[in-house]
Amino acid sequence: MKFLRKCRGCCGPIAQRYVIVIMAATGLGFMFVLRNTFSLILTEMTIKQEAKPQRQNSSDLFCPKDDGNKKKTEDKGEFKWDSTDTQWLISAYFYGYAACQFPGGFLGDLLGAKIVINTGLFVSGICALLSPCSARLHYWVLFVVRIVMGLGHGLVIPALSSLVGKWSPPTERSLMSAITYSGIMFGSAAGIGTSGLILGSLPGWEPAFYIYGGMMVAWCIAFQIVGYSNPQDHPFITDREQTKIEESIAKQSKKKPTKIPFRKMFTSLPVIAFILINFGHSWLVFFVGVQIPIYMKTVLNFDIKASGIVSALPYLGMWLSGICVGIVSDYLIAHEITSVTLNRRVFGILSNFLPVPFLIGASYAGCDKITATALFTCMMLFKGMSYSSLKTNPVDLAPNFAGIIMGIAQTFSAVGGLIIPYVVTLFVKKEEASINDWRKTFMFSAAILILVTVPYAFWGTGVQQSWNDVQDGEEDN
Numbered sequence: 001m002k003f004l005r006k007c008r009g010c011c012g013p014i015a016q017r018y019v020i021v022i023m024a025a026t027g028l029g030f031m032f033v034l035r036n037t038f039s040l041i042l043t044e045m046t047i048k049q050e051a052k053p054q055r056q057n058s059s060d061l062f063c064p065k066d067d068g069n070k071k072k073t074e075d076k077g078e079f080k081w082d083s084t085d086t087q088w089l090i091s092a093y094f095y096g097y098a099a100c101q102f103p104g105g106f107l108g109d110l111l112g113a114k115i116v117i118n119t120g121l122f123v124s125g126i127c128a129l130l131s132p133c134s135a136r137l138h139y140w141v142l143f144v145v146r147i148v149m150g151l152g153h154g155l156v157i158p159a160l161s162s163l164v165g166k167w168s169p170p171t172e173r174s175l176m177s178a179i180t181y182s183g184i185m186f187g188s189a190a191g192i193g194t195s196g197l198i199l200g201s202l203p204g205w206e207p208a209f210y211i212y213g214g215m216m217v218a219w220c221i222a223f224q225i226v227g228y229s230n231p232q233d234h235p236f237i238t239d240r241e242q243t244k245i246e247e248s249i250a251k252q253s254k255k256k257p258t259k260i261p262f263r264k265m266f267t268s269l270p271v272i273a274f275i276l277i278n279f280g281h282s283w284l285v286f287f288v289g290v291q292i293p294i295y296m297k298t299v300l301n302f303d304i305k306a307s308g309i310v311s312a313l314p315y316l317g318m319w320l321s322g323i324c325v326g327i328v329s330d331y332l333i334a335h336e337i338t339s340v341t342l343n344r345r346v347f348g349i350l351s352n353f354l355p356v357p358f359l360i361g362a363s364y365a366g367c368d369k370i371t372a373t374a375l376f377t378c379m380m381l382f383k384g385m386s387y388s389s390l391k392t393n394p395v396d397l398a399p400n401f402a403g404i405i406m407g408i409a410q411t412f413s414a415v416g417g418l419i420i421p422y423v424v425t426l427f428v429k430k431e432e433a434s435i436n437d438w439r440k441t442f443m444f445s446a447a448i449l450i451l452v453t454v455p456y457a458f459w460g461t462g463v464q465q466s467w468n469d470v471q472d473g474e475e476d477n
Helices: 002-011 016-045 067-076 083-099 101-111 113-137 139-154 156-167 170-201 206-226 239-248 262-266 269-298 304-334 340-353 355-363 369-388 393-397 399-427 435-459
Strands: none
Touching: 016 083, 016 113, 016 139, 016 156, 016 170, 016 206, 016 239, 016 269, 083 101, 083 139, 083 399, 101 113, 101 139, 101 156, 101 399, 113 139, 113 156, 113 206, 139 156, 156 170, 156 393, 156 399, 170 206, 170 269, 170 304, 170 369, 170 393, 262 399, 269 304, 269 340, 269 369, 269 393, 269 399, 269 435, 304 340, 304 369, 340 355, 340 369, 340 393, 340 435, 355 369, 355 435, 393 399, 399 435
16 A cells, blocks of 8 residues: 555656556557458468469459569468458457457446456457467467457457546547547557568568567556556546546446346437447448458558558558547537537548548559558548547447447447458459459448448437436336
């Protein structure tokens, strides 16, 4: 206790709620490093298969290859996996990811977000460290390791929703959510960008797994020391900050209901609208994070270093816009320029609609690498608006059950991540796929974004639902 009092004196002036969200953002960043770098690492793990002669349509478009880069990639490859095998490995992660979304939200609300987040990320770090030896043991051993990593990661985002709900005053909620979830963009950009450099500079593909897995484990140790699930348990927080948080979210300071209103939750139109729009958001994030690096390297024929750096640019745009829109969103709400409902609807809808023309345009950019990269970057620049809207919406609707709502929504979203590899293999059937083949996957993704966003225009809201404060006996478990 003497040590903690000294730490309180040292750390007291620091706003601990921002220490928490910055740690959450970096943890989320490392999580997405592990997830999104795998597809690029796979291109180096596999031996390039010679394409069988195919009858091509006159409209098929193939980009010129760099023979020197092709030889370099073939020299580093170790496993004879075709495109279907690699897409199966990518989808394996999402089997586990989908399975743990609801448990993540439920356990985050029940046990506290810290233990759930740290457990999930620590398991994923160990899985990354074990990946090289797993791949050499057998293809299906690596497949299982990827499922286990997905199980660990599936716990995290729903639990983070619970964490942010307990630490963010309503007038700072958009910014704190934007900071927290900016870790997705920053981690994806840093991971994909540095993985290209690691794979292109260090011998073999194994160092990428060891470096990123080690960093994840190190983060878990740090979060175990400085992270806390709620302000009441934090030994460093000042009385002033704790009072500010508790008074501004007074409803969350009450005793939580012992009953969970599942029936009202599942029949709530605002919750259903949120689940649908969040599905579209996650679809695009999964598609860009996992499939676009493959498109950059195998279709546009960037070399491995350039492929990583270029694939990271859209996430840098998304990170920048996420932070800026979070500040603007809080300003509009704090000064009563817009209602919370209008704020959430506008930024949520625009974040799914505005990327569509850029996604379609990128498929028509042909082999123009600069234009394609610029269009992908603009697409994700607008996507960043979602983090001041969609990721805060469960806390708006029901702060007592925010983790559970996010868990349900993320479960449906994870199903999207699970089926994207199958959609890709449906349209991209050849080892040497043309831009025309990939364009079909872009069009399909654009249609998904539009269809699932429309209901939010009618039923999306920032108003707290009446069943948030359901009393014992009102609803069965």
